[in-house]
Amino acid sequence: MLNLVLFGPPGAGKGTQSAKLIEKYNLVHISTGDLFRMHIKEDTELGKRVKQILADGLLVPDSVTIDMLEEEVKKNPQANGFIFDGFPRTVAQAEALDVFLTKNGEKINGVVQLDVTEEEIKNRIAERKKISGRADDDEDKLLKRIDEYFSKTIHVLPYYEKQGKVASVNGIGEIDNIFNGICAAIDAVK
Ligand code: AMP
Numbered sequence: 001m002l003n004l005v006l007f008g009p010p011g012a013g014k015g016t017q018s019a020k021l022i023e024k025y026n027l028v029h030i031s032t033g034d035l036f037r038m039h040i041k042e043d044t045e046l047g048k049r050v051k052q053i054l055a056d057g058l059l060v061p062d063s064v065t066i067d068m069l070e071e072e073v074k075k076n077p078q079a080n081g082f083i084f085d086g087f088p089r090t091v092a093q094a095e096a097l098d099v100f101l102t103k104n105g106e107k108i109n110g111v112v113q114l115d116v117t118e119e120e121i122k123n124r125i126a127e128r129k130k131i132s133g134r135a136d137d138d139e140d141k142l143l144k145r146i147d148e149y150f151s152k153t154i155h156v157l158p159y160y161e162k163q164g165k166v167a168s169v170n171g172i173g174e175i176d177n178i179f180n181g182i183c184a185a186i187d188a189v190k
């Protein structure tokens with residue numbers, strides 16, 4: 001199995017790159033943000049619970065997020081591997097993921113960090129909003145989400161750095177060039 005974490009701030013292009021990666025490496029893409037948005041759209045119990053949290057650009061509690069993630073992994077027993085996009089966002093989530101994967105005789109093979117400046121992120125989110133109309137991408141929520149990334153999520157990187165698993169890829173430029181950089185990083189850990 002090939003299990004990867006795609007790491008980077010909101011709007012860094014994780015969704016775009018994931019779509020290309022799942023095709024090339026035949027992986028299952030799990031985006032916790034997409035899953036939460038789906039629950040909100042379908043007005044499930046979980047959706048009702050997290051709606052305001054997403055609207056505020058805050059992080060959903062770890063236990064809720066971890067349970068949802070594990071359930072999603074279990075739905076794909078035949079998978080060649082997974083791309084975790086937007087997860088883990090806290091050290092507690094990273095630890096829980098390791099425990100869960102180890103139980104199943106699996107592990108995270110590599111963590112790709114998309115390196116993007118704050119300015120580039122803001123431009124990309126504005127573009128994406130135009131295309132998809134995503135409700136949680138309002139300008140006033142953008143700073144909150146970026147703040148959550150730099151105050152909380154960034155602390156997940158040392159967790160994986162200690163394990164020697166992080167590859168940093170320049171996330172600015174042409175989509176295909178960035179993709180090639182990610183593939184080179186993945187091929188080195190495959
Ligand atoms: P994203 O599309 O990955 O930027 O996620 C959108 C929103 O979903 C985030 O701003 C959080 O409110 C929530 N979310 C997604 N993934 C997580 C996670 N791993 N932990 C906590 N909250 C999350």
